[in-house]
Amino acid sequence: MTDALEPSLSPSPRPHSPVPDDFHVFDTTLRDGAQREGINLTVADKLTIARHLDDYGVGFIEGGWPGANPRDTEFFQRARTEIDFRHAQLVAFGATRKAGVRVEDDPQVAALLESRAPVITLVAKSHVRHVELALRTSPEENLAMVRDTVAYLRAQGRRVFLDCEHFFDGYTLDPGYAKQVVRTASEAGADVVVLCDTNGGMLPAQVTAVVRTVLADTGARLGIHAQDDTGCAVANTLAAVDAGATHVQCTANGYGERVGNSNLFPVVAALELKYGRQVLPEGKLAETTRISHAIAEVVNLTPSTHQPYVGVSAFAHKAGLHASAIKVDPDLYQHIDPALVGNTMRMLVSDMAGRASIELKGKELGIDLSDERELVGRVVERVKERELAGYTYEAADASFELLLREEVEGKPLRYFTVESWRAIVEDRPDGTHANEATVKLWAKGERTVATAEGNGPVNALDRALRVGLEQIYPQLAHMELVDYKVRILEGALGTGSITRVLVSTSDGRGEWSTVGVAENVIAASWQALDDAYAYGLLRAGVVPDAG
Secondary structure, eight states: OOOOOOOOSOOOOOTTOSSOTTSEEEEOTTTTGGGSTTOOOOHHHHHHHHHHHHHHTOSEEEEEOBTTBHHHHHHHHHHHHHOOOSSOEEEEEEEOOOTTSOGGGOHHHHHHHHTTOSEEEEEEEOSHHHHHHTSOSOHHHHHHHHHHHHHHHHHTTOEEEEEEETHHHHHHHOHHHHHHHHHHHHHHTOSEEEEEETTOOOOHHHHHHHHHHHHHHHOOOEEEEEBOTTSOHHHHHHHHHHTTOOEEEEBGGGOOSTTOBOBHHHHHHIIIIISOOOOSOTTGGGGHHHHHHHHHHHHTOOOOTTOTTTSTTTTEEOSHHHHHHHHHOGGGGOSSOGGGGTOOOEEOOSTTOOHHHHHHHHHHTTOOOTTOHHHHHHHHHHHHHHHHTTOOSTTOHHHHHHHHHHHHHTSOOOSOEEEEEEEEEEEOTTSOEEEEEEEEEEETTEEEEEEEEESSHHHHHHHHHHHHHTTTOGGGGGOEEEEEEEEESOGGGGGGSOEEEEEEEEOSSOEEEEEEEESSHHHHHHHHHHHHHHHHHHHTTOOOOOO
């Protein structure tokens, strides 16, 4: 196999860019990422995501296909006036001229110019069977389509990248023709020719071999666009870089058609932290987690908790053995400092936890347990006993903190004492249901009886508790239940099984989770609600009720 050569083309510089042009981070979330099932972006969504990506510092943002649909056409019109790009250049996507049509007469090519995007990415066929069956033209005409369109757009003052669709499959069938497409585009003036694993079927070793050979045989500057159908998109992208590619196309959080594209955030983190190559402006890598989650919020998809680098579980440790080592040196069980990508280390408390886990979790909560051997032992045993009964503390940090503080203080943190509660579900003749709850409680020496209705028994209990407490603790007005999960733990008992309820609560500044376990789903829910409001008041700085 021929060794890789340096690209022979001298790339033109990007004006006003703080990152050199010798390596490109190219984001295609707004086009390719938007093809993911479940993502439907408005123009406003696309503008918001573009701002996030520019703030992150990517070099190029592919905004869509102007002329193909009104939404993308409007996006380019509005982006020109509504976004002051500080780092990125906006890219318009489109196809080469149609077969048998003069490039000057092709309306789709005209739409690319009308977008006024400074950079244009053209998609072209590099798989000879796709040329013959999909385009229904000859291999020679396909090369002319590439040559004419690239040269025409360059003559109009646009920078041009060319995406070779189905390149790796086409190369397998006819390597000579696939390379001829690359050579033709490069000679016509394309700054970068991108090798696309459109079907996502390649593996890293295959990508390395092909990119190295094409680079040596064509002298073109090469890029990589990898789909994730084998689960190797990030690995394939880095393999292409190893072989000499200097342009990577990715999407935020790996969004894309079928199973997705190469994920922008692991690729950028690997390039900066593993390869030592600065591809973002100084200091922007620490924004990785924030940008990832912000974009997930815009597309209305829950961030993956186990995503590399940016997931909330990416630096979460559960096993006692891990905790013991991390207590000595966090680097022993972490491949990087989480702060480098804007994430944090978390200690999970479970029945697998040992003393070190509890000590580290205490430190995380601001409680020094280093000299409290007996207390730590009690906490470990309580956690194991309660998890045996069905509780889970790795998913309910707030309930664990209340348990820990109870052991530290020698008594529960009480803001109110419940005398009794009840929930009634009434089945009415017209088929509707009425849900009513009554709570009797004491707080700050006052006895309160509160009744409320809700759209279910748990909601009615939640409202009754608020009615009884908000006059005494106005801080509760800012808290709301944002998630509610029920799990049956012992299916063999049917309706008499143990039930676990997890409740997530928010005060507008953050969220916390609490847990309740009982044979009755309402009783389990009550426990979780009790903990949720107690923790919320603790978080708000309210002093517990001495009575």
